Amino acid sequence: MTANPTETMAVELKGIVKSFGGNTVLQDVDFQLRQGEVHALVGGNGAGKSTLMKILEGVHAPDAGEIEVEGTTVRIRSPQDAKAHGIGMIFQEFSLIPTLSVAQNLFLNSEPHTGLGFLDDHESERRTRELFAELGEEVDPKTVVADLSTGYWQLTEIAKALARDARILIMDEPTSSLTQTETEALFGLIRELKAKGISIVYISHRMEEIFQVADRVTVLRNGEHVITEETANLTLEQVIEHIVGQKMEQAFEWKERQVDRTRTPLLEVEGLTASGRFQDVSFSLYPGEILGVAGLMGSGRTEIARALFGVDRIEAGEIRVQGRPVDIPSPQDAMAAGISLIPEDRRLQGLVLDHSLKDNLLLPLLRSLQRGGVVDDRRGEEMVRSHVERLQIQVNSIFQPVQLLSGGNQQKVVIAKWLAAEPDILIMDEPTAGVDIGAKTEILDIARGLADAGKGIIIISSELTELLAVSDRILVLQDGAVKQEMERQDVESEEELHHAVQSA
Amino acid sequence: MLSRVLNRETASQTTESTFRFDWRRYVVFIAFLIIFAVFSVTLYDVGFLSLTNLINVVVQSAIIAVMAVAMTFVISAAEIDLSVGSVAGLASVTSALAVSQYGLLAGIAAGLLTGVIVGGINGILVAAIRIPSFLVTLGMLGIAVGTAMWITSSAPVPIVNNTFNNIFGSGQIGPVPSLILWVVVVLVIGYLVLRKTTYGRRVLATGGNEGAARFSGVDTRRIKFYVLLVSGIVASLAGMLYAGRLQSGRFSWGEGDELSVIAAVILGGTSLFGGYGTVIGSVLGAVLVGLINNGLTLMGLELSQQQIVRGAIIILAVALARKGPST
Numbered sequence: 001m002t003a004n005p006t007e008t009m010a011v012e013l014k015g016i017v018k019s020f021g022g023n024t025v026l027q028d029v030d031f032q033l034r035q036g037e038v039h040a041l042v043g044g045n046g047a048g049k050s051t052l053m054k055i056l057e058g059v060h061a062p063d064a065g066e067i068e069v070e071g072t073t074v075r076i077r078s079p080q081d082a083k084a085h086g087i088g089m090i091f092q093e094f095s096l097i098p099t100l101s102v103a104q105n106l107f108l109n110s111e112p113h114t115g116l117g118f119l120d121d122h123e124s125e126r127r128t129r130e131l132f133a134e135l136g137e138e139v140d141p142k143t144v145v146a147d148l149s150t151g152y153w154q155l156t157e158i159a160k161a162l163a164r165d166a167r168i169l170i171m172d173e174p175t176s177s178l179t180q181t182e183t184e185a186l187f188g189l190i191r192e193l194k195a196k197g198i199s200i201v202y203i204s205h206r207m208e209e210i211f212q213v214a215d216r217v218t219v220l221r222n223g224e225h226v227i228t229e230e231t232a233n234l235t236l237e238q239v240i241e242h243i244v245g246q247k248m249e250q251a252f253e254w255k256e257r258q259v260d261r262t263r264t265p266l267l268e269v270e271g272l273t274a275s276g277r278f279q280d281v282s283f284s285l286y287p288g289e290i291l292g293v294a295g296l297m298g299s300g301r302t303e304i305a306r307a308l309f310g311v312d313r314i315e316a317g318e319i320r321v322q323g324r325p326v327d328i329p330s331p332q333d334a335m336a337a338g339i340s341l342i343p344e345d346r347r348l349q350g351l352v353l354d355h356s357l358k359d360n361l362l363l364p365l366l367r368s369l370q371r372g373g374v375v376d377d378r379r380g381e382e383m384v385r386s387h388v389e390r391l392q393i394q395v396n397s398i399f400q401p402v403q404l405l406s407g408g409n410q411q412k413v414v415i416a417k418w419l420a421a422e423p424d425i426l427i428m429d430e431p432t433a434g435v436d437i438g439a440k441t442e443i444l445d446i447a448r449g450l451a452d453a454g455k456g457i458i459i460i461s462s463e464l465t466e467l468l469a470v471s472d473r474i475l476v477l478q479d480g481a482v483k484q485e486m487e488r489q490d491v492e493s494e495e496e497l498h499h500a501v502q503s504a
Numbered sequence: 505m506l507s508r509v510l511n512r513e514t515a516s517q518t519t520e521s522t523f524r525f526d527w528r529r530y531v532v533f534i535a536f537l538i539i540f541a542v543f544s545v546t547l548y549d550v551g552f553l554s555l556t557n558l559i560n561v562v563v564q565s566a567i568i569a570v571m572a573v574a575m576t577f578v579i580s581a582a583e584i585d586l587s588v589g590s591v592a593g594l595a596s597v598t599s600a601l602a603v604s605q606y607g608l609l610a611g612i613a614a615g616l617l618t619g620v621i622v623g624g625i626n627g628i629l630v631a632a633i634r635i636p637s638f639l640v641t642l643g644m645l646g647i648a649v650g651t652a653m654w655i656t657s658s659a660p661v662p663i664v665n666n667t668f669n670n671i672f673g674s675g676q677i678g679p680v681p682s683l684i685l686w687v688v689v690v691l692v693i694g695y696l697v698l699r700k701t702t703y704g705r706r707v708l709a710t711g712g713n714e715g716a717a718r719f720s721g722v723d724t725r726r727i728k729f730y731v732l733l734v735s736g737i738v739a740s741l742a743g744m745l746y747a748g749r750l751q752s753g754r755f756s757w758g759e760g761d762e763l764s765v766i767a768a769v770i771l772g773g774t775s776l777f778g779g780y781g782t783v784i785g786s787v788l789g790a791v792l793v794g795l796i797n798n799g800l801t802l803m804g805l806e807l808s809q810q811q812i813v814r815g816a817i818i819i820l821a822v823a824l825a826r827k828g829p830s831t
Contacts, residue, residue, distance in 0.1 A: 080721050095719045097712035099779030100705075108709055108720045111702055118700035 008071040010035045010168050010199035011056065011087075016065035018051055025051050026062075026223045033168065038190060038200045040214035040231070042207075044243055044463070048223040049203055053170050056201075057089050058082040069168070088161025090171045095157060096145050102156055103128040103141035106163045131159050135189060151182035158189065162198075169193065170201045175209060176297050180479075187213050205296055205462075207236050207502040221245050240498045254488065255448065259289045259472050264323045266456035267339070267425050269308070272317035277303040278480035281317070285425065285456040290447060292471030292488075293460040294501050300480035301460045302344055305427045309341035310334040321425070335364070340423035342414050344430045344460075350414040353403040357395055357413055358384045360402055364421050387416040391446060408439020415446060426450060427458040432466060444470045464497045476500045532772045532785050535821050536792050543799040550802045557798065559681065565794025566683040567592075567742045567749075568761060572768040572786040573694035574738035577731045579769050580698070582711035582778025583630065583637040585732060587644035588739040588765055591622050592758030594652040595743030600661035600753025603668050611668055615744045616737060622648060623736015627729035637732065645762070652755035660754040663747060672748025686745060687787065690738070694783040707731060711778025767818050768793055793818070 011033040018026040026048045033039050041049045054060045056067065058076040067074055069085045076082050082089075089095070096105050103125045104111075112123040128141035137155060145156060154174060161169055175183045190200060190213055202214055210217060211231060219226040219242040226242045265284040272281040278300035285291050295301045306312045308319065310328040319326055326337045334341070343350050351360055362369060362380045369376050384398050391412045395405060402413055411431060418426065428447065432440040447470055451457050461467050467474055468491065476484040476497075484500055491497055543552050551557055571588050578585045595618040603611030622644060629640045663669060675682040698704035709717035710724045717724050739758075746757035770776055771792060772785025796817055800810040 079719050083721070091719075095716045097709045097716055097779065099712040099775070100708060104705065108705065108717070109702075109722050111705060113702075118696070119702065119705060 007034065009033060009068065010037075010070060011201075012066075012068040013052070013056065014066040014068070016052060016055060016067075017063045018048075018055060018060060019063060024223055026055075029065075029220065029223070029225045031218060031225070032228070033199050033201060034216075035199055036194055036197045037215045038194060038202055038213055040202045040204065040210040040217045041220065042204070042210065042217060042239065042243060043220035043226075047220040047243075049220050050172065051223075052220070053089075053172065053201060053203065056082065056087060057170060083164055083166070086165060086167040088164060088166025088169050090154065090157045090161065090169060090174055095160065096153060098146035099144065101142050101144050102139055102148070102159075105145055105156060106131070106141075106160050108160075110164065127163070128159070131163055135159065135162075136192060137189075150177045151179070151185070154178065154182075154186065155189070158193075167197070168199050168201075170203075172203045173205070173297070174202070175204065175206065183209070207239060210239075211236065219243055236499070236502065237495065240495050240502070244494055244498065254469050256489070257288075257290070257448070257451065257472055259286055261286050263287055265320075266322060267308075268318075268320040268323075270318045270320075272304065272307065272314055272319070274303065274307055274312060274314050276480075277312070278307075278477075281477075281480075281482055283475055283482065283485065285458060287454045287456060288451050289472050290451045290457045290459060290470055292467035292474040293458060293477060294462075294464060294467055294474055294497060295477030295483075296501060297462070299477040301477050302429055303480070304477075305341055305429050305458070305460060308334065308339060308427060311341075335421055335423070338424035339427065340418040340421055340425070341427045342418055342429060342431060344433070350417070351402050351410060354401055356399045357388070357393070357402050357405070358398040360413055361387060361417050361420060364417060383420060387420060391416050391419075392442065406435075406439070408435035408442070411435050411439065411443060412446075415443070419450075423455070425456045425458070427460070429460045430462065431459065432461065432463065440466070464494055464501070468494060468497060530773070531821060531824050532788050532792060535771075535824075536788060536795070539792065539795060539799070539817075543795070543802075547799060547802045552799065552802055557802075559684070561794045561798045562687070562791060563681050563683050564798065565790045566681075566687045567745050567758075568764050568768055568793065569687045569787045569790035570690045570745065571735075571739055571742045571761065571765045572772070572790045573690045573783050574731075574735040575765050575769045576694065576772070576774050576781045576783050576786045577698065577704075577707050578637075578735050579766070579774050579776060580711045580778055580781030581707045581727055581731045582714070583728055583731060584641065584766070585626065585637065585735045585739075586641040586762045587622065587626065587648055588735060588742070589758040589761030589763075590645045590648035590652070590755075591619060591736055591739040592743035592746060592761060593755045594618055594622070594648040595740035596747040596753035596757045597652045597656050597661060597743075597755060598753070599668075599740075599744050600663050600747050601655070603663055603665050604661065608665055608668050611663075611665070612744065615740050615747075618743070619737035619740025620733070621736075623733040623739070626736060627732035630732055631725040631729035637728075641732075649755055649759075656753070656755060658755060660752045662752045664751075668744075669748045669751050672744045673746065674748050674751065683745060683749065686741075690741075691783060691787050698781060698783050703727075703730070708779055708781065711775075711781075713779070764790075764793060767822075770822050771818065792821075 009032050013029065013031040016026050016029045029048065029052060031052065043049050051060060055062050056076065058078045058081050061077065067076055074085055076085065097108065103121065106128050107124040112120045114120045125141040132139045139152065145153065148156065174186060178186060193200065204210055214231050216228060217231050217234060217239060218228040219239065221243065263286060265286050267285040270282045273279045281304055283291070293301050303312065307314050308328065310330045310333050313329065319328060321337045328334045328337060358381065361384050366375060369380050381398065388395060388398060393409050393412045393416065395409065402410055405413065431443050435443065444466065447457050447459060459467065459470060471488050473488060474486045474491065474497065475482055476486065486500070575585060575588065595615045598618045599611040599615030602614035626640050626644055629635050630637045669675070671682065673683055677685060706722045706727050709720065709722055710727045714724050743758060747753045750757065768789035769786045772782055772789035774781040774786060796814050797810065800813055805813065
């Protein structure tokens with residue numbers, strides 16, 4: 001490295017250690033941010049990059065380690081402390097009040113006042129215009145934030161941080177909700193901020209962006225610092241290698257399976273289009289097959305799943321189930337056609353957390369369980385017990401609220417819930433997010449078991465290791481379109497899949 | 505740069521929201537004008553347009569209007585206060601008792617203190633212990649009415665102090681009834697505080713996105729405490745207005761007012777989901793409800809029929825004005 005020992009760093013994190021409930025997420029991590037540089041922080045899910053930045057933002061307190069800002073050791077105990085030290089965070093949409101105007105948001109809680117002690121909105125509007133002009137932008141400061149496009153939200157976030165004299169900006173996946181042109185514009189803005197001497201930590205999963213915008217890259221893996229290097233000295237392959245690491249988890253070994261592709265496909269999708277979300281998506285799913293879907297956030301993977309399940313409408317294209325064209329305007333129609341979706345956010349969309357395991361499991365089945373308007377409780381309980389056994393859900397009693405179960409067991413309840421409806425086609429969106437390694441392998445085994453029984457499974461996951469372990473075929477999505485379709489046996493390594501997902 | 509790109513992409517969106525007349529926000533004004541016009545024609549013969557009748561409309565809605573100003577802050581902060589009506593009843597009783605025992609100042613002090621105590625308890629339970637305001641103030645509704653009935657054995661407490669009666673509700677300054685002056689004073693203060701002070705801005709921020717407000721350094725729990733405290737105090741002022749107007753204190757003054765107050769605020773255009781509020785709209789909403797009541801009475805409808813028509817009009821207006829939470 002070419003660091004000059006006398007150079008003052010904008011931020012220096014030394015030996016940061018952090019664990020949550022006995023689970024170490026950061027182990028002795030060092031991180032240096034130079035004045036006026038754009039420093040990319042990358043790593044797989046659970047690598048610890050968000051936690052590291054949350055420590056700098058004052059959201060979490062480190063268990064050990066030191067934080068220096070511009071050469072002085074500081075203690076950051078709250079987001080207010082971080083702000084006072086000139087650290088600004090660019091959230092997706094967290095720090096804006098949708099019902100207030102741009103100017104009101106920029107100066108929230110630091111409003112200028114008139115001589116009489118009233119708020120001086122003219123002054124804040126004037127300063128807003130000035131601040132945007134400095135960034136080379138124009139905005140009507142009176143516009144209510146809810147009426148702005150997502151690109152402007154981002155811009156307002158950045159302006160808000162600058163209005164508070166931030167010299168260090170942390171951007172977490174800043175482009176995930178931006179269009180291509182907005183992204184380009186954001187990069188222009190980042191270069192201008194850099195020219196003003198502002199230092200930026202840039203967190204992103206999108207490698208090509210990092211090579212476009214970052215001066216240096218730091219890779220974290222499993223809570224440990226792997227490497228920090230000038231971007232110019234690295235190739236995409238090297239970064240991916242550092243992110244993935246050497247050892248493949250034993251648990252995620254691929255078990256080759258046989259799929260008979262001469263039969264009528266369970267599901268055929270042709271030219272599926274919903275403007276702004278995905279276009280011209282075609283694929284088929286055969287009985288007994290597991291189709292993996294890979295792609296970055298915003299590539300359209302969740303949107304396609306939602307459309308197939310009738311949550312969102314499609315504009316063009318045809319869906320055929322077992323050879324027959326079907327129309328799926330609602331989830332009820334999807335279930336009638338034999339399609340079930342296990343949604344991405346199980347806490348939000350998949351479970352009623354306060355209710356018991358039994359009530360959750362039976363929710364989609366109440367109609368079939370009722371006799372003369374009364375739910376047949378005894379039959380329901382029997383069904384629940386058989387599912388609990390089949391999926392090996394660890395639970396003290398089926399009357400226990402699902403809130404008290406571990407993440408992995410909660411996910412199994414969600415799976416059981418949809419299995420109880422006996423779908424032919426099961427779509428799983430990020431089925432292993434937030435569950436421990438043991439539960440992950442069990443969930444993958446459940447998917448294999450279902451496919452062996454002749455069902456068609458679609459698994460959407462950002463964990464490529466998992467996709468490789470379980471899929472028979474993999475669809476790679478990018479910007480709402482199918483970029484590539486890969487047979488599993490043709491994929492040599494995880495790096496190859498990484499490359500397919502990342503490269504433009 | 506970014507804006508140039510964005511302007512092109514979102515031109516239709518932005519111009520739409522900037523230049524299109526957002527009539528939803530002015531539903532209360534439009535409804536007011538329409539209903540006023542209809543009554544002016546159909547009820548001309550029975551004296552709807554006479555000055556006496558119009559002043560009567562405002563006086564009838566004045567107490568609701570006063571409470572609606574404070575409720576605007578509560579709802580803007582995405583909270584609710586269901587106890588206002590019964591706090592008004594309790595305050596009418598405590599001030600009536602204190603006036604007859606210890607005189608004018610003691611009466612006013614007792615009334616306001618009632619509001620401070622009840623509003624303060626509501627605020628602490630919501631802000632510090634984090635019980636939803638709906639539940640806290642629903643419970644408080646019962647406690648306040650019960651207390652008022654208990655300390656008076658459910659009997660009215662007459663007030664013979666004319667100064668008290670004249671200040672609150674019965675008197676006039678020149679041709680203007682004091683109730684109308686109270687509305688104007690509360691309206692002006694409420695408007696300035698919501699629109700022109702840091703406190704008002706923080707209330708809107710708290711209701712608009714609590715997490716974001718907290719990250720911007722707003723002490724949102726404190727804001728919730730204050731909106732409920734002030735709502736209690738203003739409800740006790742409303743109670744004294746009842747007491748002065750009816751020259752007595754009674755537990756039943758203000759009974760059911762919470763619903764009229766909330767209806768007035770929502771009719772006025774304040775978002776039930778928080779984050780946007782308008783004090784002028786709330787007062788106008790209160791007067792609109794009064795206008796409807798007055799018109800229906802002049803039409804000769806029975807009380808039962810009036811309630812049905814009024815309920816239907818309120819649902820219709822709120823349905824038109826409804827602006828969902830930003831998704």
